[in-house]
Each structure stands twice: as C-alpha cells, then as structure tokens.
Amino acid sequence: MARALLLGVEQTRVEEKTMATIIQYTDRQTPQNQYPLRIVSPRNSSRCCLTGMEDVGEALTEAPWVLQYRRCHQCGFAVRLVVRALPDAQAIASLQSSLKGASLAGLE
Numbered sequence: 001m002a003r004a005l006l007l008g009v010e011q012t013r014v015e016e017k018t019m020a021t022i023i024q025y026t027d028r029q030t031p032q033n034q035y036p037l038r039i040v041s042p043r044n045s046s047r048c049c050l051t052g053m054e055d056v057g058e059a060l061t062e063a064p065w066v067l068q069y070r071r072c073h074q075c076g077f078a079v080r081l082v083v084r085a086l087p088d089a090q091a092i093a094s095l096q097s098s099l100k101g102a103s104l105a106g107l108e
Contacts, residue, residue, distance in 0.1 A: 022037065023069070023079070066084050068080075
C-alpha cells in the first residue's frame, strides 16, 4: 500500500493487481472488434449495454477462472467477464479424504 501527502491530506492508494486483457479502453478511437488480437472499447458503458451484450469468441480458461469477453453490439463497450471459478482439485481431494475418514470412524 502506498501513501501520498496532498495538501496536508493523507491519501491511501491501493496497488492493484491487474489481469491481462485484450481490451483497450479509450474514447479517442472508434470501437473495434479485432478479437482475438484486441478490442477497442469506450471507457464507459451505456444504457444499451444492459440488453445488448454478446459473447465474443470462446470462453477462456485462466486458472482459477473461466472467462468470457462480452461486447455491446450497439455501442461497442466490452468487458472481460468471470463466468465461474474452476474447482481446486487439491482442496476437493482433501475434503474427500476427510469425509472418508469421518465415515470410517462412524461420524457420519
């Protein structure tokens, strides 16, 4: 966490971890869909985005997530959507082992 002093007021800036994306947010270029290389999107969504979002390409797997690019067919606003989390195989195996042990011990 970084701290800065501005006009006597201390502000805290949280260092963000960003995920790689092909979306370039700008209002200086017209929206473009050049998937899978890049998508140029307006910086802000519009009302049309509530009903106008369409999937772009296939869902992508980036552990521990399944992701999908979506783009408004009217204004071109785009997002990278987390569709679901992938199951943690190690955690599942540990839970199964614990449940098996409890079942054998008669603790069902």
